[in-house]
Amino acid sequence: MRKKGWVLAAAACFLLAGCGESKEALDARLAGIGELENGDASAAIASFETALAEADGVVGEFELDVLKYRAQAEYETGDYAAAAHTFGILAEVDQNRPEYLYHKAASEALAGELETALADYALARESGSGAGVSEEQAAGSELALSAICAAAREAGEPQTAVDFCRQALEEGSAGAEIYNQLGISLAAAGAYEEALSALEEGIALADADEARQLTQNMAAICEQQGDFARALSLLRACAADGGMTPELEKEIAFLESR
Numbered sequence: 001m002r003k004k005g006w007v008l009a010a011a012a013c014f015l016l017a018g019c020g021e022s023k024e025a026l027d028a029r030l031a032g033i034g035e036l037e038n039g040d041a042s043a044a045i046a047s048f049e050t051a052l053a054e055a056d057g058v059v060g061e062f063e064l065d066v067l068k069y070r071a072q073a074e075y076e077t078g079d080y081a082a083a084a085h086t087f088g089i090l091a092e093v094d095q096n097r098p099e100y101l102y103h104k105a106a107s108e109a110l111a112g113e114l115e116t117a118l119a120d121y122a123l124a125r126e127s128g129s130g131a132g133v134s135e136e137q138a139a140g141s142e143l144a145l146s147a148i149c150a151a152a153r154e155a156g157e158p159q160t161a162v163d164f165c166r167q168a169l170e171e172g173s174a175g176a177e178i179y180n181q182l183g184i185s186l187a188a189a190g191a192y193e194e195a196l197s198a199l200e201e202g203i204a205l206a207d208a209d210e211a212r213q214l215t216q217n218m219a220a221i222c223e224q225q226g227d228f229a230r231a232l233s234l235l236r237a238c239a240a241d242g243g244m245t246p247e248l249e250k251e252i253a254f255l256e257s258r
Contacts, residue, residue: 020056021054021055021056021062022054022055022056024050024054025050025051025052025054025055025056025062026051028047028048028050028051028054029047029048029051029062029065029066029069031047032044032045032046032047032048032050032051032066032069032070032073033069035047036069036072036073036076041072041073041074041076041077042073042077044069044070044073045070045073045074045077048066048067048069048070048073049070051066052066052067052070059093064090064093064094067086067089067090068090070086071083071086071087071090071103071107074086074107075103075106075107080107080108080110080111081107081111083103083107084104084107084108084111084113087100087101087103087104087107088100088104091104096123096127097127098124098125098127098128098137098140098141099124099134099136099137099139099140101120101121101123101124101127101140102120102121102124102137102140102141102143102144103140103143103144104120105117105118105120105121105124105144105147105148106140106143106144106146106147106148107147108120109144109147109148109150109151110147110150110151112151112155114148114151114152114155114157114160117144117147117148117151118148118164120144121141121144121145121148124137124140124141124144125141125171138175141173142175142177142178145164145165145168145173145177145178145181146177146181148161148164149161149164149165149181149184149185152164152185153184153185153188158185158186158188158189159185159189161181161182161185161188162182162185162186162189162191165178165181165182165185166182169182174205175202175205176202176203176205176206176207176210176211176214177202177210178202179198179199179201179202179205179214180199180202180210180213180214180217182195182198182202183195183196183198183199183202183214183217183218183221184217186198187221187224192221192224192225195221196218196221196222199214199215199217199218199221200218202214203215208241208242211241212238212241212243215234215235215237215238216234216235216238216248218234219231219232219234219235219238219251222234223255228255228258231255232252232255232256232258235248235251235252235255236252239252
């Protein structure tokens with residue numbers, strides 16, 4: 001799941017000149033960005049809070065920009081409830097932009113609010129239905145989908161994740177990740193052959209890195225079924241495709257010993 005690098009558009013290139021904010025607000029924003037980039041999300045949140053406190057009190061471009069960064073920082077610290085709240089503010093102020101709602105849904109799912117996440121995901125799709133899907137919307141949709149499916153499986157409801165993926169496919173979603181989530185969820189529900197078929201469909205749509213991940217997921221399912229020969233063949237294919245890692249090498253050695 002994406003964490004870093006997904007600050008919504010315009011944040012990184014926000015123009016400070018002429019925005020009318022105090023020097024304290026501008027400096028706090030820049031400090032927060034630096035802290036976030038250096039991996040100190042907790043410190044970044046404090047800086048963004050200072051930036052908002054020192055701002056002019058009118059919700060404008062500066063405040064929205066800082067809120068985007070704060071939401072990312074909250075997400076990265078694992079404070080998903082806070083991130084959901086901040087993304088909710090952004091959505092409310094900015095006319096339910098789908099990308100905010102998708103990130104809100106992802107945060108809610110990871111905070112254990114599965115039903116609310118499903119509702120916000122549906123609202124995001126509805127809000128974005130009248131225009132072409134932007135890169136931000138696509139990334140947000142994938143993030144939310146992955147989080148919702150993971151949350152459903154964690155809650156012991158893999159069939160909810162399966163149904164969610166199938167509905168998304170029927171509504172026009174596509175891409176390797178949705179088939180990856182469908183495959184993992186089907187396997188969690190005990191439908192192993194269907195899971196393998198879903199992952200194969202995902203591989204046909206995947207780039208090289210995604211294909212290796214989906215192939216390793218296929219291998220894990222085969223291993224669960226006791227088909228060690230097929231699992232080994234799949235992992236060897238990953239290794240031959242430049243995907244060898246210490247973990248993969250260890251798993252291949254294990255399967256070779258079976």
